[in-house]
Amino acid sequence: MTIHQLSSQQIQPHIENAETIFNAAQPVSNLLSLQPRLASALARFCPQNRQHFDPRFMLIKSSESHLLFSLYHQAVKRVLPSDNDLVGYTYHINNNKIILRKSQNRQENFGTNDNCLYAQWFDSEMLFGCVRHPEGEEIKLQTGLVHNANGGILILGLRTLLNKPELWFKLKSMVIKGEFNWLSGDDNTPLPYNVPSLPLDLRIMLIGDRLSLSDLQEFDPEFYQSSLYAEFENELLWKSDHELATWAGYLKFIQQSQQLPELTSSAYFPILKAAVRHTEDQQYLPLSPDWIYGLLTNAAQLAVDKIDQHCIEQALQQKQWRESYLIDRFKHEIFSNMITIDTQGEIIGQINGLSVIEYPGYPHAIGQPARLSGLVHFGDGEFIDIERKSELAGNLHSKGMMIMQAFITAEFALYNQLPFSVSLVFEQSYNEIDGDSASLAGLCVLISALAMQPIDQQVAVTGSVDQFGHVQAIGGVNEKIESFFAVCQHRGLTGQQGVIIPSANQSHLCLNDDIVMAVTNKQFHIWTVEHVAEALYLLTGIPYKDNNHALNLYHMVQSRIQQALLQDKRPTSNHWLTRLFKR
Known part of the structure; x- marks a missing residue:
């Protein structure tokens, strides 16, 4: 077996020389110092010597926050050539006649004032400017972001462009053509005066999350072929x-x-x-x-x-x-026995599973113990998932239940239909549930009910299983463990309580100080397992399948199945109708 009981050092990060490392560290130079892929893409997007075939669009998968935009702006400014040599064009207006001329110096450039600008939110006027003609006065051309950054880079939030697709297609067309065409605020009304088009040399960086990028790809799939793509890596x-x-x-x-x-x-x-x-x-x-x-x-x-x-x-x-109001409410319901969670004794066909709940608008997942029960009775082999039957379960939950059924059928070599029907349910669950992290607990409950061997209620379980019984990693492991520990701590730690988690989740542990202290004092335990057999041994104290032991769960289940099959085939010779026809 590969059961491991974790020590206090294994359930949190352990760094002996953290302070020494911090004192010796020097500040990095910019946001992209730890983003080699993104830095490489940016260097390609901002070469020192530009060519006409260099990309004009860059997509960055990233969150859209003001802080990130400002740091992107700083990073771009570091790699861009100096903007002192920016030259452009200027408009001369006389008696409402507008003439475009090449400017002689930067001070005369129309709108251009920086080689890199950014905006999270904008509208048509902020982006493209507008033509104003106050009554009795001459025409005025109001600049937009595209004019102010002409010759450089404009960093924009993708979410705003997706909310106003017409802005995106107009901007894309102008950048590709290299020409800015003045537009009327009303698409149905042309400009009253002819305003010459402005040569445009602009590069666009679009910042958006995965969902925004997906939406962009959906309504403009060809765009990805001509743009540079990179991702901000959220973890080191x-x-x-x-x-x-x-x-x-x-x-x-x-x-x-x-x-x-x-x-x-x-x-x-x-x-x-x-x-x-x-x-x-x-x-x-x-x-x-x-x-x-x-x-x-x-x-x-x-x-x-x-x-x-x-x-x-x-x-x-x-x-x-x-942020703990909802968590405290859940704890109170368990502490006051409104939600039943047993932490003492042994019960056949009942286990403490561990789940996480996500509420809309709440910033964290909430861990909560959940009582999972299973009943086995004579029947036609149906696996009844009550959550699914009542339409309270999602597809992933149903997938986990079907994997459990496949394991039982294959493990016990059932050539005939299972002579039992099985029902599984999360007790006192009134909301929709999803995910397969309860499949290990469900399989343990099922085998407990078939073998008629009780499960220790002092131990909680989380993990998913595959069709071969191997235990797989799950999410929210810290919240799950802490939720069960809080119940045990409230009722009094016995030194026998603990949780079973997948071995693959050991590196995800970072538990609070109360649990670290309890594990150190051997008042609470955390075990890691790789197969359902190991979890069953911890829960029942009986080996699942061990030829060296006459008593094991596998033989118990097989024996019960065979007895049920024989009883089902046994002739009913004592029935009064049988005796009547024999005469």
Whole structure:
């Protein structure tokens, strides 16, 4: 067996020399220092010597936040050639006659004032400018973003363009043609005066998330063939102290660029722990400037001079408290026995599963124990998923139930129909559920009911299984463990309580200090398993399939199935009708 009981060092990131690494780290130069792919694409988009065939559009998969836009702007300005040599054109207006001429110096350029501008939100007038003709006055040409950035790069939010597709197609056409055509505010009314077209030398960077990029690809699929694509990588793979030092330099860059108080070395470890918690993986650290900025600004409000360990920990605690109303409500329902969760004794066909609930508008998934029960009775082999029957289950949940059925059929070599019917249900579940993370718990319940062996209610289970019984990784493992621990802690830790998780989820653990202390004191346990047989042994104390033991769950289930099949085939010779016909 590959059952492992985890130590306190294994359920949180463990770095002995964090403060030394932080002190030696130097701030990185810009946002793209940890984005080699994106930096390479940007260098291709902004060459020192431009050619007519260089791409004019660049797509970046990224969140659309003001902070990120400003950091993108800084990064682009670093690689662009100096804008001192920008030359362009100028309009001369006399008696409502408009003439376009090439400008002699930058001061005369029409609208051009920077080689890189950005905007998250904009409308037609902000983007393209407009032609104004006040009564009794001469025509006035009002500049837009395309004029102000002519000769350089314009960074735009993709979400706004998708909300106004006509702006996108007009902008795309003008950039490709290299010519800006003045437009009327009303498409049905032409301009009253002839305004000469303005030569346009503009490159466009579009910033959008995965959904926005998908929408763009749907209604303009050809665009992807002629544009440069790159992604902002939200996480940094951490393999050695070198990556930790680089990430520390990234923290210092965000802190300095946003003029936040200086970080002390003692703040580094609690930031690291919060970072692992955010990525849900001990091997990855977040690169999201918004997450780092949010954490540091909350801590800065508590700092006297510098941000230290106390500031970070207090900021995290206050944030957790502010956002914990729904979590406290769930706990109260369990503590007051409105939701039944057994944490003592042994019961046949009942197990404590672990789930997470996501509420619209709530920023986090909420962990919640869930009582899963299964009943086995004589029948025609039907697997009754009550959640599915009542239309409260999604497709992934149904997939998990069907995998369980396939495992049972193959494992016990059932050439005939299973002589039992099985019903599975999440007790006291009144909302829609989805996901396959309960399939391990469901399979354990099913085998417990078939073997008629009880399950220890002091242990909770999460994990999905494949058709061969191998346990697979799931999401929200920290929230799931903490939710069951909170129930056990409220009722009193016995030293026998714990959770079973997939081995693949061990690297995702970053649990709170209460659990770390309980695991250290052997008051609470966390086991990792790779196969359903290992989980069943922990839950029942009986091996699942072991030839060295006469007593095992596999033989118990086989024996019960064979007895049921024989009983079903046995002639009913004692029936009074049978005796009557024999006469």
